[in-house]
Amino acid sequence: MQPARKRKIRLVVALTAAVVLATALVVTSFSASSEAVSPSGLKSAKAGVAYQLTGKVLDGSVRTTSSGVDFRVRDRNGSASVPVTYSGAVPDPFREGREVIVTVRKQGAGFVGERDSLITKCPSKFTEDATPH
Amino acid sequence: MATVGRALLILALATAAYGIFASIYGARTGRSQWVVSGRRAVYAVAALCTGAFGILEYAFLTSDFSFATVASHSSTTTPLFYRAAAAWSSQEGSLMLWLWLLSLWSSLVLFLTRRSLRIVAPYATAVLLGFAVFFAGLLVFLETPFGLSQGFVAEGTGLNPLLRHPSMMIHPPMLYSGYTLFAIPFAFAVGALVTRQVGAADWIRSTRRFALGAWFFLGIGILLGARWSYTELGWGGYWAWDPVENASLLPWLTGTAFLHSIMLQEKRGMLKIWNVSLVLATGVLAIMGTFLVRSGILDSIHAFGASTLGVPFVILIGAMIAGSIGLVVWRRQALRSENRLDSMLSREAVFLGNNLVLVAMAFVVFWGTFWPLIAEALTGTRRSLGPPWFDRYTVPLALVLVLLSGIGPVIAWRRATAANARRNFVFPIGVGLATGAVLSAFLGVASRPLALAMFVVGAFVFATVAQEFWRGVAARRTMTGEGPLRALRSLVARNRRRYGGYIIHVGMATLFIGVAASTAFNDARDIRLDVGQTAHVGGYDFRYVKPTSRLSTTGSGELEKISFGAVVVVSKDGRTVTTLRPERGYFPSLDVNGLGPVGRFFEGEATSEVGLRAGLRRDIWTAMTPDIRALLPIIRDGDRVFRNAAGKLAPAAEAAALGQALRGLANRYTQNPPPATFRIITSPLVTWIWLGAIIVFGGAIIAMWPGTDSTRRRAKARYAARVAQELGAGDDDDPAEPQPDEREHERPVVV
Numbered sequence: 001m002q003p004a005r006k007r008k009i010r011l012v013v014a015l016t017a018a019v020v021l022a023t024a025l026v027v028t029s030f031s032a033s034s035e036a037v038s039p040s041g042l043k044s045a046k047a048g049v050a051y052q053l054t055g056k057v058l059d060g061s062v063r064t065t066s067s068g069v070d071f072r073v074r075d076r077n078g079s080a081s082v083p084v085t086y087s088g089a090v091p092d093p094f095r096e097g098r099e100v101i102v103t104v105r106k107q108g109a110g111f112v113g114e115r116d117s118l119i120t121k122c123p124s125k126f127t128e129d130a131t132p133h
Numbered sequence: 134m135a136t137v138g139r140a141l142l143i144l145a146l147a148t149a150a151y152g153i154f155a156s157i158y159g160a161r162t163g164r165s166q167w168v169v170s171g172r173r174a175v176y177a178v179a180a181l182c183t184g185a186f187g188i189l190e191y192a193f194l195t196s197d198f199s200f201a202t203v204a205s206h207s208s209t210t211t212p213l214f215y216r217a218a219a220a221w222s223s224q225e226g227s228l229m230l231w232l233w234l235l236s237l238w239s240s241l242v243l244f245l246t247r248r249s250l251r252i253v254a255p256y257a258t259a260v261l262l263g264f265a266v267f268f269a270g271l272l273v274f275l276e277t278p279f280g281l282s283q284g285f286v287a288e289g290t291g292l293n294p295l296l297r298h299p300s301m302m303i304h305p306p307m308l309y310s311g312y313t314l315f316a317i318p319f320a321f322a323v324g325a326l327v328t329r330q331v332g333a334a335d336w337i338r339s340t341r342r343f344a345l346g347a348w349f350f351l352g353i354g355i356l357l358g359a360r361w362s363y364t365e366l367g368w369g370g371y372w373a374w375d376p377v378e379n380a381s382l383l384p385w386l387t388g389t390a391f392l393h394s395i396m397l398q399e400k401r402g403m404l405k406i407w408n409v410s411l412v413l414a415t416g417v418l419a420i421m422g423t424f425l426v427r428s429g430i431l432d433s434i435h436a437f438g439a440s441t442l443g444v445p446f447v448i449l450i451g452a453m454i455a456g457s458i459g460l461v462v463w464r465r466q467a468l469r470s471e472n473r474l475d476s477m478l479s480r481e482a483v484f485l486g487n488n489l490v491l492v493a494m495a496f497v498v499f500w501g502t503f504w505p506l507i508a509e510a511l512t513g514t515r516r517s518l519g520p521p522w523f524d525r526y527t528v529p530l531a532l533v534l535v536l537l538s539g540i541g542p543v544i545a546w547r548r549a550t551a552a553n554a555r556r557n558f559v560f561p562i563g564v565g566l567a568t569g570a571v572l573s574a575f576l577g578v579a580s581r582p583l584a585l586a587m588f589v590v591g592a593f594v595f596a597t598v599a600q601e602f603w604r605g606v607a608a609r610r611t612m613t614g615e616g617p618l619r620a621l622r623s624l625v626a627r628n629r630r631r632y633g634g635y636i637i638h639v640g641m642a643t644l645f646i647g648v649a650a651s652t653a654f655n656d657a658r659d660i661r662l663d664v665g666q667t668a669h670v671g672g673y674d675f676r677y678v679k680p681t682s683r684l685s686t687t688g689s690g691e692l693e694k695i696s697f698g699a700v701v702v703v704s705k706d707g708r709t710v711t712t713l714r715p716e717r718g719y720f721p722s723l724d725v726n727g728l729g730p731v732g733r734f735f736e737g738e739a740t741s742e743v744g745l746r747a748g749l750r751r752d753i754w755t756a757m758t759p760d761i762r763a764l765l766p767i768i769r770d771g772d773r774v775f776r777n778a779a780g781k782l783a784p785a786a787e788a789a790a791l792g793q794a795l796r797g798l799a800n801r802y803t804q805n806p807p808p809a810t811f812r813i814i815t816s817p818l819v820t821w822i823w824l825g826a827i828i829v830f831g832g833a834i835i836a837m838w839p840g841t842d843s844t845r846r847r848a849k850a851r852y853a854a855r856v857a858q859e860l861g862a863g864d865d866d867d868p869a870e871p872q873p874d875e876r877e878h879e880r881p882v883v884v
Contacts, residue, residue: 003473010477014489021493025526029504032522036505036515052517064762066661067810088659089368089812090758092295092740103519116368117519119375 040080086113093120135279138188145181146269152262160255179236198286208291218302225278232268235313256324300361311351312419317343319416326460367741367756374523379502380425384418390491402471413457476548483541497526538638539594565593584653591642633836644825655816671815680806682799697759713744715757729772752819760807
């Protein structure tokens with residue numbers, strides 16, 4: 001086979017592989033991903049579907065349980081809040097008023113947090129409002 | 134003092150702007166004194182930034198709370214080391230560090246290349262100063278580190294206890310060194326493209342060490358983050374595919390591809406488009422990484438607040454991408470390969486494959502990281518991808534990568550023959566297969582085929598490197614009759630790039646083996662234990678022997694935190710293996726409003742002290758969370774007592790009483806311990822990850838080390854080139870290449 005022809009074939013194979021990988025990526029990203037929502041977005045939540053809930057921990061809502069923690073998550077800017085029952089590792093920075101990300105599924109009137117999916121954002125770096133006293 | 138700092142920054146901004154103009158003007162009009170002036174502007178910017186950063190550091194070290202940033206990130210009770218490091222724990226401080234490092238490396242590279250690269254250097258200078266203008270502009274107009282506090286501030290907020298760890302303090306400077314060092318080859322690539330010097334390998338040769346240095350520091354930064362996560366955070370993992378972790382990994386992946394790919398350009402004049410594209414992409418990704426951490430556009434554990442910096446960064450990144458693509462397309466003639474791929478079974482093909490795999494990995498990580506934004510743009514709803522999705526694609530790619538790292542150094546150039554393959558691959562393949570067989574038969578590893586595959590491939594790599602060293606030493610001994618150790622030393626010393634590279638490959642294989650083993654074969658359990666109870670995890674018995682509690686004070690005697698912990702005895706088959714002491718420390722909240730002096734301690738930050746017994750074969754890891762619900766009534770009572778006594782006690786007496794109350798609380802916990810929740814993990818070969826990383830960095834240092842052999846070779850090459858020129862031996866008739874008399878450097882000669 002002519003070298004030029006060989007090169008063309010190689011290029012076609014490489015491009016095809018790239019397209020296949022990219023397609024696999026795109027297709028699986030839709031099915032493998034969970035919708036990221038805020039508490040007000042969860043009003044229309046479907047039972048059993050995983051959602052990535054982001055928001056702030058509502059002040060006064062944290063109750064430690066034997067397996068984890070129960071708390072409410074509220075909108076970053078707003079008052080809508082939802083209850084979350086979570087069991088698993090509670091991150092060190094977890095605290096009322098902090099921003100959290102947790103994967104939840106609707107169960108009854110509340111939401112159950114997926115084990116070990118609770119992430120609390122590190123609070124102190126780059127906050128503009130730390131007021132010295 | 135703050136005003137001096139601000140003035141220095143404004144001066145730096147102005148000087149950088151001037152330097153851009155001077156460099157380009159000098160380059161275009163051929164007036165070298167302007168080019169020199171432009172270079173001196175870089176030195177001046179470095180000096181000004183050193184001054185500004187010095188002022189900032191001094192303010193932190195002396196706890197000068199008139200600086201707003203010192204007041205909000207440090208305190209007199211913060212230990213000295215962390216006070217110094219707190220300088221870059223803020224948005225503005227970290228930008229200052231970035232700018233300072235950029236100015237230092239820029240000065241260094243321009244100093245080292247001041248007599249060479251005269252055509253490319255002015256444009257590279259302009260690009261580097263362009264970055265300086267951007268960051269200085271941010272610091273002057275948007276996020277100043279020299280803002281003043283409102284009124285008098287007696288005590289600062291202090292550094293977040295979570296960050297009070299040496300790794301966490303070195304992590305940002307390492308990362309920023311990596312990012313800023315990648316700006317150097319980026320700038321020189323732009324300069325080479327603009328001046329059509331891309332065909333020559335000089336711009337690569339002069340900046341290769343900077344790219345390697347960047348890769349080195351960025352790698353250390355990433356590793357430190359992983360290690361900190363494992364040893365300090367309470368989840369027991371080292372990588373979470375978090376957006377900010379990924380953002381630092383992206384330029385590292387393309388940087389790795391670049392470091393390999395340029396070898397092919399130097400040896401065979403191939404992959405020129407790949408090389409410029411890779412280095413430009415790495416520069417863009419480095420800026421993107423810097424941006425992502427502080428932008429708040431992606432939900433991440435690290436995303437530190439939304440900010441006003443989003444728009445300027447997006448504009449810069451957009452300009453970099455558009456400019457890069459434009460330059461590559463514009464200069465594509467100069468980027469034509471001098472040689473073609475002869476066979477798929479050749480070292481050239483392996484290099485190309487290496488590029489493809491690393492870029493594919495980078496694409497996967499990029500896609501997964503930005504997926505929330507892409508999905509939002511496409512469908513209107515934000516969606517996010519978790520670690521399983523990332524693992525699905527990166528694991529097979531990593532397998533191929535490690536395999537290629539074993540094949541590449543050994544396979545022949547141009548075309549591998551059967552005889553050649555036999556000579557080089559029989560032993561390593563044998564070792565790999567034997568390892569796989571032994572592991573399957575005796576350790577039951579076959580239940581996790583992907584992990585088994587990684588072990589096999591890793592063993593293959595070890596064998597190829599061992600073979601190379603063996604043959605190299607043998608050849609050297611034949612030549613010189615040296616003893617084996619001396620031969621090894623001189624072999625490595627004379628071929629630092631090659632053997633340093635081999636060591637890096639061994640380190641990477643070790644690291645990947647560690648990742649594979651610890652991920653596939655770990656045992657993790659969350660369990661609630663009463664004192665005296667035992668948990669069984671991973672073949673070990675964990676007995677909660679007794680609770681612990683203690684108060685910690687700072688150097689000045691002030692109460693720093695109260696900790697509740699446990700003593701856990703780990704045994705196997707009745708024999709004690711180790712004793713672990715996990716703890717949870719509670720730092721007082723600084724918000725005095727509405728919180729009693731005792732309750733304050735449980736409304737502030739909490740940190741985990743992990744109980745870890747690391748070993749070459751396996752790690753035993755535990756973290757605990759005490760159940761302090763039973764203590765809450767006592768805490769409330771304590772607060773009430775202090776409220777009633779408010780104003781009736783002298784401060785010293787009040788402090789003493791608080792100490793007593795907390796001590797009582799601590800004793801109460803140990804005397805009447807409630808059950809505690811433990812996370813227990815046993816995972817094999819985690820230490821191999823850290824060991825592998827150390828080996829990688831050792832190999833990188835060897836590879837980076839300047840050697841007399843390179844100067845000798847360069848002199849020889851220069852001489853050979855001149856002779857060739859004299860004899861009229863023409864170069865290939867590439868019209869884009871500048872004519873010999875226009876160039877002041879030697880042609881790239883394959884040595």
